[in-house]
Amino acid sequence: MTPPKTQDDTLSQLKAGKLQGSTSLKLSAQLTEFPSEIFELADSLEILDLSGNALTDLPADLYRLKKLRILFCSNNQFTHLPEVLGQCENLSMIGFKANQIKHITESAIPTHTLRWFIVTDNALTQVPHALGECSKLQKLMLAGNRLSSLPASLANCHALELLRISANQFETLPDFLFDLPKLTWLAYAGNPFCNTIEQALISQHHIQHIDWQALTLQQVLGEGASGVTYQALMQDEGEHEPVAVKLFKSGLTSDGLPRCEMHANLLAGEHPNLVGVTGVIHNHPQGIQGLVMPLLNPHLKVLAKPPSYESCTRDVYADDLKLTLQQAEFILKGITQAAEHLHANGLMHGDLYAHNILWGAEKVVLSDLGGASFLPLDNPALTKKILKLEARALAVLAEELEAVVSER
The missing domain is CATH 1.10.510.10 (Transferase(Phosphotransferase) domain 1)
Structure with missing residues (x-):
C-alpha cells in the first residue's frame, strides 16, 4: 500500500521538475520563501495554495504566472498585501485570511478580474478605494479586522452579493450598502453598534445551563468554521437522552465571533424548521463554550x-x-x-x-x-x-x- 503523499513530497517533486503541466499546487511545508521552481509551471498553473507557511512576501515577478486565477496565502506572516497581485492579469480569487495585514496599497488590487477577496482575521483599519473599481467583485470577506468604515467607492460594486464585516469597529452600517443592487448575504455581528443590541436581547432571554459532567460525547457529526459537532448522551434524571453537542473553537471564524453565533442560537429559540437549542454547556474543564441541541434525524x-x-x-x-x-x-x-x-x-x-x-x-x-x-x-x-x-x-x-x- 502506497503511503499518503506529504507536503514535503510535493515540494521535492516540484524541485525535481516532476510537476510539469500541473494546473493546481498546494504547498504547506514551513516555507519562509516562495519556491522559485513554481515559475516552471507558468504555462499551466491556475490554482496556487501556499496557506500554512511562514511567508512574509511574494516575488515581484509573480505576474509571470499568467494563468494564475486563484491564490491562497492564509495563515502566513504577511503584514501587507503584496503589490504584485495587482499585476496578475487573470487573478479572480485572493485569500489572505489569518495573517497580520495592516495595509493594502491601491495598486495591489487586480481591479479588472477580482471576484472573491478574503482578508478575514487581519489588522486592517481601512481597505483601498480601488476595490470600488472591481466591477466583477461578488464576494468580499472582511470579518475580524479593525475597520470602522468602508470606502464610498464600494457603492460602485454593483456585482457584490456577499459581504462579511463582522467583528470590526463599525459604529453604524454604511448607508450605501442598501443601494447595492445584488447584495444578498450580509453579516455584521460583533461590531460596537450591534453589541449593545445583542446584549439587550440576550439579557432578556432565559438560558438553560447544562453541566459538562452530564454529557458523554460520541462520534463527530460534522465540523465547520466555528466548531465541531458531536453526537452525545445527556443524563437527565437517570435517563440518557441522545443530543448533539457543538463545541466552539476559540477566536474568529470566516463569519465572525463564536459568541455571536451562540447568542444567535439561543435567541432563535424553538421552531419546527430550525435546529433549536436545549441549553448552554456549563463547567467545561477548559472553559470551552458550547451548545447542546436536539439530535436531528x-x-x-x-x-x-x-x-x-x-x-x-x-x-x-x-x-x-x-x-x-x-x-x-x-x-x-x-x-x-x-x-x-x-x-x-x-x-x-x-x-x-x-x-x-x-x-x-x-x-x-x-x-x-x-x-x-x-x-x-x-x-x-x-x-x-x-x-x-x-x-x-x-x-x-x-x-x-x-x-x-x-x-x-
Missing part, C-alpha cells in the same frame, strides 16, 4: 454543496437532484417560515443558502447561524432595509429550487 439530506471556485456565490446542486414541485414548495415554505421566525426574534440569518438546509420527506431545517446578525429593532427603517437582503436570498433559493424541479 440522520436521514435528513443537505440540499446542496457550498459554492465552488467557479460559481463563487451560488451553491452547487447535484446533477441528479430532481425535486417534485410539491417537494420544492415544501422546502421553500419551511425555510421562509424559519426565516420569519428568526426575524421576529431579532435576527437575520445572513447565510440563507441551500448548503445550510437539511431536508427529508416530512421535515426541512435551516441550520448554521454562524453568519447571523442582530436586528436594530429600535430602528424600524434600518431593519426593513436589512430584511430586504434576506428577502433577496429567499428569492435566489426559490429560483434554484425551480431549476431542479423535475419536468415529470
Whole structure:
C-alpha cells in the first residue's frame, strides 16, 4: 500500500521538475520563501495554495504566472498585501485570511478580474478605494479586522452579493450598502453598534445551563468554521437522552465571533424548521463554550454543496437532484417560515443558502447561524432595509429550487 503523499513530497517533486503541466499546487511545508521552481509551471498553473507557511512576501515577478486565477496565502506572516497581485492579469480569487495585514496599497488590487477577496482575521483599519473599481467583485470577506468604515467607492460594486464585516469597529452600517443592487448575504455581528443590541436581547432571554459532567460525547457529526459537532448522551434524571453537542473553537471564524453565533442560537429559540437549542454547556474543564441541541434525524439530506471556485456565490446542486414541485414548495415554505421566525426574534440569518438546509420527506431545517446578525429593532427603517437582503436570498433559493424541479 502506497503511503499518503506529504507536503514535503510535493515540494521535492516540484524541485525535481516532476510537476510539469500541473494546473493546481498546494504547498504547506514551513516555507519562509516562495519556491522559485513554481515559475516552471507558468504555462499551466491556475490554482496556487501556499496557506500554512511562514511567508512574509511574494516575488515581484509573480505576474509571470499568467494563468494564475486563484491564490491562497492564509495563515502566513504577511503584514501587507503584496503589490504584485495587482499585476496578475487573470487573478479572480485572493485569500489572505489569518495573517497580520495592516495595509493594502491601491495598486495591489487586480481591479479588472477580482471576484472573491478574503482578508478575514487581519489588522486592517481601512481597505483601498480601488476595490470600488472591481466591477466583477461578488464576494468580499472582511470579518475580524479593525475597520470602522468602508470606502464610498464600494457603492460602485454593483456585482457584490456577499459581504462579511463582522467583528470590526463599525459604529453604524454604511448607508450605501442598501443601494447595492445584488447584495444578498450580509453579516455584521460583533461590531460596537450591534453589541449593545445583542446584549439587550440576550439579557432578556432565559438560558438553560447544562453541566459538562452530564454529557458523554460520541462520534463527530460534522465540523465547520466555528466548531465541531458531536453526537452525545445527556443524563437527565437517570435517563440518557441522545443530543448533539457543538463545541466552539476559540477566536474568529470566516463569519465572525463564536459568541455571536451562540447568542444567535439561543435567541432563535424553538421552531419546527430550525435546529433549536436545549441549553448552554456549563463547567467545561477548559472553559470551552458550547451548545447542546436536539439530535436531528440522520436521514435528513443537505440540499446542496457550498459554492465552488467557479460559481463563487451560488451553491452547487447535484446533477441528479430532481425535486417534485410539491417537494420544492415544501422546502421553500419551511425555510421562509424559519426565516420569519428568526426575524421576529431579532435576527437575520445572513447565510440563507441551500448548503445550510437539511431536508427529508416530512421535515426541512435551516441550520448554521454562524453568519447571523442582530436586528436594530429600535430602528424600524434600518431593519426593513436589512430584511430586504434576506428577502433577496429567499428569492435566489426559490429560483434554484425551480431549476431542479423535475419536468415529470
